Amino acid sequence: MGTVTRIGIVGMGHVGAHVANSLILQGIADELVMTEICSGEHSKQAKLEAEVQDLGDSLAFCPHNVALVNAGEDYAQLAQCDVIINAAGDVQRSSIDRDGELFYTTDTAKRFIAPITEAGFEGIWVSIANPCDVVATEIWKLSGIDSNRVIGTGTALDSSRLKYALSRVTGYDQHSMCAYMLGEHGASMFAAWSAVNIGGKPLAQLMAEQPKRFSMSLDEVEDLARQGGYKTYAGKQCTEFAVADAAARIVRAIVSNEHYVTPCSTLMTGQYGESGLFTSLPCVIGADGVEEVMQLDLTDEEIDKFHASCAPVRKNLERVGLA
Numbered sequence: 228m229g230t231v232t233r234i235g236i237v238g239m240g241h242v243g244a245h246v247a248n249s250l251i252l253q254g255i256a257d258e259l260v261m262t263e264i265c266s267g268e269h270s271k272q273a274k275l276e277a278e279v280q281d282l283g284d285s286l287a288f289c290p291h292n293v294a295l296v297n298a299g300e301d302y303a304q305l306a307q308c309d310v311i312i313n314a315a316g317d318v319q320r321s322s323i324d325r326d327g328e329l330f331y332t333t334d335t336a337k338r339f340i341a342p343i344t345e346a347g348f349e350g351i352w353v354s355i356a357n358p359c360d361v362v363a364t365e366i367w368k369l370s371g372i373d374s375n376r377v378i379g380t381g382t383a384l385d386s387s388r389l390k391y392a393l394s395r396v397t398g399y400d401q402h403s404m405c406a407y408m409l410g411e412h413g414a415s416m417f418a419a420w421s422a423v424n425i426g427g428k429p430l431a432q433l434m435a436e437q438p439k440r441f442s443m444s445l446d447e448v449e450d451l452a453r454q455g456g457y458k459t460y461a462g463k464q465c466t467e468f469a470v471a472d473a474a475a476r477i478v479r480a481i482v483s484n485e486h487y488v489t490p491c492s493t494l495m496t497g498q499y500g501e502s503g504l505f506t507s508l509p510c511v512i513g514a515d516g517v518e519e520v521m522q523l524d525l526t527d528e529e530i531d532k533f534h535a536s537c538a539p540v541r542k543n544l545e546r547v548g549l550a
């Protein structure tokens with residue numbers, strides 16, 4: 228990584244624009260290279276120009292100056308970036324479930340993976356587009372890059388939703404919690420309750436000690452985390468703030484070589500017997516991307532849920548010829 232931190236974004240829709248804003252507002256990027264579809268009937272050239280102007284107008288209020296590069300549809304300009312965010316999609320197709328974009332996002336990714344790879348990209352991909360685990364697997368397979376250099380945001384966002392739900396029902400601050408949603412970033416994800424602790428106390432112990440405070444139904448809390456995205460989507464036809472911050476948090480862990488632990492989508496290489504597909508387990512994130520994948524002491528029931536959560540990812544990979 229050079230002295231100038233260059234971050235690229237593919238797709239400046241709701242999510243891409245919010246990632247850009249989050250990165251410059253937190254002072255994470257020195258240079259932002261932004262790309263969009265700028266030709267044909269679906270051209271978003273005007274939208275891209277507008278986002279660059281709006282971001283530029285906010286720079287005086289940000290921690291430091293940032294070079295904003297409108298790269299149009301010239302994906303090769305992303306090759307010098309330290310990190311590329313993939314936010315290329317068509318979110319309306321995901322209004323019912325995240326698989327709605329399956330054929331669109333895996334198809335559109337083919338427009339940019341090859342030119343970026345051929346231009347010599349050696350950085351790290353952070354992929355957001357849905358279905359997140361499938362698209363991350365595709366980037367890894369088609370780019371030929373080492374798997375540690377491809378990160379799907381996966382259940383980083385859903386874990387934040389779980390903490391928010393837990394915080395609301397218990398009254399404890401969510402920063403004091405370790406609580407993970409694992410598996411597919413989709414309907415089959417699950418809360419790893421056996422690994423939850425607040426202030427170092429396991430959830431089971433807290434439930435025994437404070438039955439009134441912890442009288443909630445775990446299934447209902449898990450469902451709040453699972454449904455958070457749909458609740459947001461129902462009201463504003465997109466989700467943008469939380470996912471952008473989840474992605475920016477991962478980028479910060481990379482550029483600052485933090486060895487930060489978060490659930491995110493990574494290549495399975497035998498964890499609980501799964502391999503060859505991306506899905507979410509807790510990962511250590513640093514300058515080389517995923518430095519370590521943590522295998523937790525899950526209960527037998529949770530391990531069954533993990534396998535059940537890998538199944539739809541595998542099925543979707545088969546549907547798009549990536550199995």
Ligand SMILES: NC(=O)c1ccc[n+]([C@@H]2O[C@H](COP(=O)([O-])OP(=O)(O)OC[C@H]3O[C@@H](n4cnc5c(N)ncnc54)[C@H](O)[C@@H]3O)[C@@H](O)[C@H]2O)c1
Pocket residue numbers: 237238239240241242243262263264269271314315316317318319321328332335336338339354355356357359380381384412465466467470
């Ligand atoms: N993983 C998560 O937690 C999470 C959360 C929210 C949204 N998402 C996903 O992120 C993606 C973006 O969401 P959004 O709300 O911004 O969607 P959006 O439809 O508002 O914007 C997507 C943008 O990507 C652009 N695009 C498509 N193909 C492209 C290509 N080849 N090159 C450059 N740009 C391209 C489109 O023109 C569009 O402007 C979607 O797939 C969405 O489902 C994921």
